[in-house]
Amino acid sequence: MRFIVMSDPHFTIPNSIPDGIWWYRTLASRADDRNSSLIRTIRSLNPDVVVNCGDFTGDGKQASFQLGREVMDKTGCEWITAVGNHDTNWPGVREEISALYNLPRNVNYYLHLLRNGKDVFCFLVLDLCWHVWRDGSIRPHIDTEAFNAGEILRFSVDDCQLKWLDQQLEKHRDHNVFLVTHTPIAYKKNVLVGTLPKTDTVLNREVALNTLNPELERGSAERLKTILKKHRQTIRMVFSGHTHIHEVIYQFGIPFCTTASLRECPFELRVADVEGGRMRISTQALDDPTLFTDSYEAWRNNEWIMGTSEDRDFEILFTVGKQQRSEVPGDELVTGDYA
Numbered sequence: 001m002r003f004i005v006m007s008d009p010h011f012t013i014p015n016s017i018p019d020g021i022w023w024y025r026t027l028a029s030r031a032d033d034r035n036s037s038l039i040r041t042i043r044s045l046n047p048d049v050v051v052n053c054g055d056f057t058g059d060g061k062q063a064s065f066q067l068g069r070e071v072m073d074k075t076g077c078e079w080i081t082a083v084g085n086h087d088t089n090w091p092g093v094r095e096e097i098s099a100l101y102n103l104p105r106n107v108n109y110y111l112h113l114l115r116n117g118k119d120v121f122c123f124l125v126l127d128l129c130w131h132v133w134r135d136g137s138i139r140p141h142i143d144t145e146a147f148n149a150g151e152i153l154r155f156s157v158d159d160c161q162l163k164w165l166d167q168q169l170e171k172h173r174d175h176n177v178f179l180v181t182h183t184p185i186a187y188k189k190n191v192l193v194g195t196l197p198k199t200d201t202v203l204n205r206e207v208a209l210n211t212l213n214p215e216l217e218r219g220s221a222e223r224l225k226t227i228l229k230k231h232r233q234t235i236r237m238v239f240s241g242h243t244h245i246h247e248v249i250y251q252f253g254i255p256f257c258t259t260a261s262l263r264e265c266p267f268e269l270r271v272a273d274v275e276g277g278r279m280r281i282s283t284q285a286l287d288d289p290t291l292f293t294d295s296y297e298a299w300r301n302n303e304w305i306m307g308t309s310e311d312r313d314f315e316i317l318f319t320v321g322k323q324q325r326s327e328v329p330g331d332e333l334v335t336g337d338y339a
């Protein structure tokens with residue numbers, strides 16, 4: 001069984017926004033070339049399903065969402081997506097995604113099942129992009145003005161969703177279970193930053209990150225952590241995006257794999273090949289190399305976002321069926337020390 005993991009395509013109507021800077025140049029002006037390259041690359045890899053880890057659109061607009069759907073449908077593959085923060089700018093987008101998967105209104109977490117012979121693959125797609133406001137309220141959409149004014153503090157995940165996750169993990173304990181989220185649940189401890197996103201400031205120093213994502217509101221992050229630890233023998237891997245960085249870390253015996261963005265360097269996606277009790281993740285560039293060269297700026301010293309060789313190409317082993325167990329490093333409990 002093969003599936004593709006991609007993230008942060010930020011589908012946007014061509015010429016509706018200018019090129020910008022995140023870690024590298026973001027190439028809105030080359031959206032058509034990127035979309036064509038994405039379709040060709042996915043078709044050539046011929047996966048059973050394509051999984052997008054959110055920020056499906058760049059602006060949450062209905063037209064962008066529609067464009068993204070058209071591009072993904074042209075791959076000829078089944079595809080699914082999680083909700084990202086950029087998808088929540090527009091109040092209707094949750095209803096669109098709900099409609100796509102026949103979900104209740106405003107419910108954007110769901111199970112996607114895939115059968116391959118006698119093997120069952122479960123993708124539990126989570127919605128971690130509800131917004132916690134300074135006044136304590138939790139709301140479904142971003143208000144850009146309020147966000148820029150510092151009124152929106154964190155992401156949150158509601159208790160209904162956590163209960164559902166716990167139940168699904170219990171139910172599918174003998175299957176191959178993958179979690180898909182936009183915001184990563186766990187980060188690397190330290191990264192060597194060249195320039196910060198959106199700035200020209202060269203730092204060249206280590207920035208300490210926390211082991212659990214500090215963007216997640218603490219209470220719900222703790223409850224999520226408890227569920228992950230409880231079901232760590234069931235969860236093969238947790239896939240995320242949002243940071244636009246390739247990395248993999250191991251916590252509670254679970255691999256957390258984050259995939260870089262398709263709107264800037266390195267314009268790559270992940271290929272997951274599962275056979276028996278073995279899963280290999282490799283990293284594959286889009287087939288148009290000029291996307292990379294147009295986006296790349298060496299002086300930014302941000303090559304680190306493309307990951308180490310271990311972040312880019314790795315393998316995990318697990319036992320199939322009852323009493324399954326993933327053989328991954330990091331089995332010891334690492335306590336989150338986020339603020």
Ligand SMILES: [Fe+2]
Pocket residue numbers: 008010055086242243244261
């Ligand atoms: Fe993004």
Ligand SMILES: [Fe+2]
Pocket residue numbers: 055084085086182241242243
């Ligand atoms: Fe994001």
